[in-house]
Amino acid sequence: MSARGSSVVVVGGGVTGLSAAWWLARAGHDVTVIDKFVVGWEASGRNGGGATHYQSPLFHEEQRLWPMMDELLGYPTEYRRERIIINLTEEQQARYRRMAAVTRAQGYESTELGAKELRELVPIASEHAIGAQHFHFGGHANPQRTVQAYAWALQDLGGRIVQHAPVTGFATQGGAVREVHTARGSFGCDAVVIAAGPQTGALVAQLGVDLPLAPARAEMIVTEPLPLMKIGGVDGNGLYGRQTLRGNLAYGGGPHEWLDETDTAQMARPATPLLRNLAARLAEMFPKAAQARVIRSWAGIVENTPDGRPVIDRLADPGNVVVATMSGVGFGLSPASGHAISDLVLDGRCSFTDISKLGLARFAGLPRDWRAACGWVAMAEAA
Amino acid sequence: MNDRFAIGGKLSKPREHAQLLVVGAGAAGVAAAIEGAQAGLSVVLVDENPVSAGLMGLDVPLFYGQRMTAAVQEEGRMVERLVASSPALEAAYDAGVDVRLGVTVWGAFVNGPAVRALPGRVAGLADADTSWLCGFDALILATGARDLVLGFAGVDTPGVMGVRALDALLSRYDAFSGRRIVFLGSGNLAATAALRAIERGIEVAALVEVLPEPQAAPALMDALAAHGVRVLTSHVILRAEAAGGDVAAAIVAPLQDTGAAERLACDTICLAIGVSPAIELADVAGCKLVARGADGGPVARAVGPAGTSIAGVFMAGDCAGVIDPAADMSVAEASGRDAAHAAMAWLAGESAAETPASAGAAAGDAYVYRMAWMRALVESGGMSAPVCLCEEVSRADLLGVQPPRYLGCESRQMASRSAETLLQDGPLNPDQIKRLTRAGMGPCQGRRCRDQVALLLAMASNGSPQDVPLASHRAPVRPLPLRVLAADDESVEMRDLWDVWFGIPTQWIPYDDIGTEREAEILSAHGGGNMHL
Numbered sequence: 060m061s062a063r064g065s066s067v068v069v070v071g072g073g074v075t076g077l078s079a080a081w082w083l084a085r086a087g088h089d090v091t092v093i094d095k096f097v098v099g100w101e102a103s104g105r106n107g108g109g110a111t112h113y114q115s116p117l118f119h120e121e122q123r124l125w126p127m128m129d130e131l132l133g134y135p136t137e138y139r140r141e142r143i144i145i146n147l148t149e150e151q152q153a154r155y156r157r158m159a160a161v162t163r164a165q166g167y168e169s170t171e172l173g174a175k176e177l178r179e180l181v182p183i184a185s186e187h188a189i190g191a192q193h194f195h196f197g198g199h200a201n202p203q204r205t206v207q208a209y210a211w212a213l214q215d216l217g218g219r220i221v222q223h224a225p226v227t228g229f230a231t232q233g234g235a236v237r238e239v240h241t242a243r244g245s246f247g248c249d250a251v252v253i254a255a256g257p258q259t260g261a262l263v264a265q266l267g268v269d270l271p272l273a274p275a276r277a278e279m280i281v282t283e284p285l286p287l288m289k290i291g292g293v294d295g296n297g298l299y300g301r302q303t304l305r306g307n308l309a310y311g312g313g314p315h316e317w318l319d320e321t322d323t324a325q326m327a328r329p330a331t332p333l334l335r336n337l338a339a340r341l342a343e344m345f346p347k348a349a350q351a352r353v354i355r356s357w358a359g360i361v362e363n364t365p366d367g368r369p370v371i372d373r374l375a376d377p378g379n380v381v382v383a384t385m386s387g388v389g390f391g392l393s394p395a396s397g398h399a400i401s402d403l404v405l406d407g408r409c410s411f412t413d414i415s416k417l418g419l420a421r422f423a424g425l426p427r428d429w430r431a432a433c434g435w436v437a438m439a440e441a442a
Numbered sequence: 443m444n445d446r447f448a449i450g451g452k453l454s455k456p457r458e459h460a461q462l463l464v465v466g467a468g469a470a471g472v473a474a475a476i477e478g479a480q481a482g483l484s485v486v487l488v489d490e491n492p493v494s495a496g497l498m499g500l501d502v503p504l505f506y507g508q509r510m511t512a513a514v515q516e517e518g519r520m521v522e523r524l525v526a527s528s529p530a531l532e533a534a535y536d537a538g539v540d541v542r543l544g545v546t547v548w549g550a551f552v553n554g555p556a557v558r559a560l561p562g563r564v565a566g567l568a569d570a571d572t573s574w575l576c577g578f579d580a581l582i583l584a585t586g587a588r589d590l591v592l593g594f595a596g597v598d599t600p601g602v603m604g605v606r607a608l609d610a611l612l613s614r615y616d617a618f619s620g621r622r623i624v625f626l627g628s629g630n631l632a633a634t635a636a637l638r639a640i641e642r643g644i645e646v647a648a649l650v651e652v653l654p655e656p657q658a659a660p661a662l663m664d665a666l667a668a669h670g671v672r673v674l675t676s677h678v679i680l681r682a683e684a685a686g687g688d689v690a691a692a693i694v695a696p697l698q699d700t701g702a703a704e705r706l707a708c709d710t711i712c713l714a715i716g717v718s719p720a721i722e723l724a725d726v727a728g729c730k731l732v733a734r735g736a737d738g739g740p741v742a743r744a745v746g747p748a749g750t751s752i753a754g755v756f757m758a759g760d761c762a763g764v765i766d767p768a769a770d771m772s773v774a775e776a777s778g779r780d781a782a783h784a785a786m787a788w789l790a791g792e793s794a795a796e797t798p799a800s801a802g803a804a805a806g807d808a809y810v811y812r813m814a815w816m817r818a819l820v821e822s823g824g825m826s827a828p829v830c831l832c833e834e835v836s837r838a839d840l841l842g843v844q845p846p847r848y849l850g851c852e853s854r855q856m857a858s859r860s861a862e863t864l865l866q867d868g869p870l871n872p873d874q875i876k877r878l879t880r881a882g883m884g885p886c887q888g889r890r891c892r893d894q895v896a897l898l899l900a901m902a903s904n905g906s907p908q909d910v911p912l913a914s915h916r917a918p919v920r921p922l923p924l925r926v927l928a929a930d931d932e933s934v935e936m937r938d939l940w941d942v943w944f945g946i947p948t949q950w951i952p953y954d955d956i957g958t959e960r961e962a963e964i965l966s967a968h969g970g971g972n973m974h975l
Contacts, residue, residue, distance in 0.1 A: 204878070338929070
């Protein structure tokens with residue numbers, strides 16, 4: 060380890076990288092997190108805050124950890140348990156009944172609410188709602204507060220955060236990365252975690268590794284505060300989101316725009332008039348809140364793998380590198396993904412669950428033009 | 443193969459199209475619109491005035507401080523007053539400009555890096571009932587300037603207001619409820635506003651100035667002196683005194699001896715320290731912004747007299763760099779005509795001059811003056827004074843980067859954090875501070891605190907406010923009800939091919955089922971089914 064470095068360098072100060080760094084620091088390791096700008100600036104701080112990922116092998120760990128995160132981190136995350144998904148149509152009802160069945164099979168309780176029961180819990184819900192699924196697990200946190208909480212908790216354990224330091228390359232020797240080069244100098248390391256969101260593909264490409272990723276833009280809106288509902292984690296009607304603890308309705312959903320990798324390098328995260336369609340869906344679900352004023356919209360850029368599932372894997376060569384992308388669904392799973400990544404760095408395997416299906420090997424032999432084959436291509440520059 | 447859940451082709455098409463869209467029907471905007479129409483362009487001129495009484499109550503877009511009379515609720519009268527107070531509007535109608543009053547432009551969208559899905563160049567418009575898109579070839583933003591609000595104890599008392607709001611209520615709408623005003627500031631901005639108030643029979647109790655000398659031009663100071671208006675230099679406001687929930691006096695004191703406070707009876711305290719260019723739409727459109735003290739704040743002017751970093755988007759009037767408030771109306775009109783000529787040249791395919799024009803603009807460096815005020819207010823008023831009125835964030839909360847009180851956070855670690863500890867990680871960024879403290883996150887959309895946050899962050903980092911990154915503006919740039927924004931022109935594709943999140947069929951297969959027969963079954967039965975996040 061060189062004078063300016065640490066045992067582990069984490070590239071990417073989003074929730075996934077920060078959580079991994081925090082877990083490593085908790086295990087007594089010396090960690091430096093390097094970010095191209097400010098921690099949590101990208102999708103980690105711009106998402107809906109959901110924490111209900113029943114499809115993931117990290118689901119149980121996600122559910123186990125969230126109720127403890129404020130205490131473990133020492134900073135508020137605004138986590139609240141439970142969520143309600145409103146069904147306006149029979150198709151939606153069938154879909155969320157399946158979700159209830161899948162989660163019940165994993166040992167998580169839920170209740171189906173009738174229209175009347177729904178309106179007692181969610182007074183602004185539409186008269187046309189046929190009911191809802193009430194999940195007594197999962198929930199939401201505040202992404203912006205949480206990402207800073209990880210960063211601060213890491214610093215409290217002696218970890219370092221280097222911002223405004225885009226990574227420019229790696230020095231490898233003997234099958235391992237020995238230094239991470241950045242715009243603010245080089246950092247020596249014994250191990251590296253690369254969890255840089257949409258930039259992850261280009262970074263591991265510098266190590267000769269092919270990680271298929273496609274970036275895309277997604278958008279959200281937020282209203283002025285309304286009186287607090289009993290359960291803030293209410294969504295549905297094609298929207299994800301929550302009522303914040305301040306009372307704002309913060310919701311996203313709907314179509315995404317596939318982008319080129321070069322689009323992710325610039326700072327601007329432009330939103331579009333899609334906010335009108337989001338407003339329409341929200342007013343349809345919550346007609347009694349239709350007078351609530353929309354005060355902001357924003358966009359974030361997420362990356363997706365070809366099957367939409369995460370990659371959490373330790374590379375064969377260089378062998379001291381763990382690569383992680385959560386494929387657009389990273390915030391809620393972050394307490395657990397950080398744990399898994401930390402395990403891979405320290406032991407080469409995840410200690411608490413099987414994540415073998417999240418390896419890079421599944422993409423071996425993927426055709427070069429896989430994005431075109433999926434239709435995940437950036438639109439042509441308009442005239 | 444196509445991704446049917448992607449955005450391509452789904453956004454609503456513009457309901458109408460203008461060759462030249464002008465936003466803001468002040469002197470600059472009207473002049474620009476007339477110039478364009480006379481050259482044969484189809485011109486739409488949009489102005490949000492008269493804004494609703496409800497928005498005025500939220501201090502949007504100006505800091506009205508609840509000093510409106512009930513007259514602002516009579517929409518018809520407000521329109522009449524607006525037209526009567528803007529004689530040039532009639533010339534615009536005569537020139538064939540399509541004038542829309544009471545219409546808000548809440549966003550401007552141009553395809554560029556990271557967005558190519560727009561149905562051309564569009565602006566988001568809304569009236570009281572509905573929203574729609576208006577396509578444009580060229581866009582001139584003549585959105586004026588907004589009030590600069592600096593905090594002190596009682597700044598949230600009804601009767602504390604901004605100078606542009608005073609101007610709107612007094613001169614445009616004849617709907618100002620105050621009788622006696624104390625002005626903060628003594629520059630041309632404060633002096634001209636005070637003289638206009640006097641003209642309209644309003645008493646001016648005093649001008650309060652933190653600097654040792656009055657800042658306005660000598661002729662203006664002489665005119666004020668002729669009316670017997672006091673100018674208290676080297677003074678600062680300590681607090682607004684309230685009676686019955688309304689301003690009853692400004693308590694002011696010499697900077698060197700805040701114990702020797704003086705009570706200036708008044709019903710209105712008018713912040714006239716500065717105004718900032720209203721660049722919300724330029725920011726939303728993606729124009730590059732440059733903070734310049736001589737312009738009174740960040741501006742988008744980048745090419746020639748009116749051009750921005752986005753071809754076909756132009757700025758005119760105060761929003762291109764605040765014009766000396768003592769200047770004749772002709773300066774703003776000339777700026778509007780310059781923008782129209784630049785827009786016409788661009789439409790004709792001519793390339794613009796490369797160098798930005800020198801600042802128009804208010805004399806001196808506005809940031810230096812604002813920092814002098816901010817320092818005086820902090821030194822005399824301490825850390826408990828409000829910064830963000832919507833979210834009740836004090837100076838101490840802001841610089842302590844503390845979470846809102848309703849979280850009831852009792853963490854020892856949290857209490858040890860501050861702007862000072864954040865500074866160790868890199869330059870302070872107002873958007874990051876906003877996320878942590880909620881300053882600027884409320885319904886007024888940061889109008890009443892963003893300038894002040896920048897000044898306080900500059901103080902905390904011993905830097906210049908010019909170097910503090912600009913807090914972002916996001917659409918809608920006016921708070922608009924869900925029911926108004928809601929698209930009633932949604933495309934069938936948008937409606938039918940809407941998914942919660944990407945609609946990748948394999949994303950939501952339970953982990954244990956991956957690679958099993960069950961996976962194939964789920965995929966064939968439900969198309970994978972994007973369930974939820």
